[in-house]
Amino acid sequence: MAEPTQVPESYYSDLKSLQAIDFTLVELTLYLDTHPNDLDALKQFNSTAKKSAELREGFEARYGPLRQFGHSLSAYPWQWKDTPWPWQV
């Protein structure tokens, strides 16, 4: 049985902000897959991707790495394997 994992209340609101902006990117990606010539959507995609990267950097500084296989940096000791995993929070 996994031990109960505690996160500060701010984790949920910070995570939700990141989920919201990354959802915009998923939605824009699928839209652009079938509307590749929509310049406004493309601009929105590129600016949203920059905002997402900034937000993710702040989130990772507070709660640890989000991305696997070297796409997020780790402090010492190795943080990637740390709980909580998404299904625990």
Next chain:
Amino acid sequence: MWYYEKKLQYPVRVGICNPKMAKFLIEQYGGADGELAAALRYLNQRYTIPGRVMGLLNDIGTEEFAHLEMIATMVYKLTKDATPEQLKEAGLGEHYVDHGKSVYYHNAAGQNFSMGLQSKGDPIADLYEDIAAEEKARSTYQWIINISDDPQINDSLGFLREREIVHSQRFREAVELLKEEQTKKRVF
């Protein structure tokens, strides 16, 4: 290849132990029109679909794995504190005997995931299949929401239901794109 991101696509908050709800939800985990079937179908079809819509199949297939993880998280959280007696009462006695508290790829009736995946190698056949599958999954989410009285679960299920609509829409556009391409070829 793929990279894991250590977050769910959309929040899944579960405040109660409700194994009966988990039994319904598992339909979208290992059922015929569930998220696993969707992910495997699109990522399999993408190899032979015309290049114009390869990216779409690839990206929707990838998103389905994020949905699969959301469903698994709901099932896990709804059952993790259940007693064997509660699981039995919820109709998960057989599941418990075979799998304990593990989540598992079967449908709401307990039938193991079946590889009856539709992948014909014919672009129109595959895309119409995908549109139908998204609409069936949307219906299933609606039926589950209709019999659920858990507002937190229903919030997450509402998100997933909306995604089925968007995927269906994108697949319909893909059909039109391929039809346009075919028409162009005839003109030349």
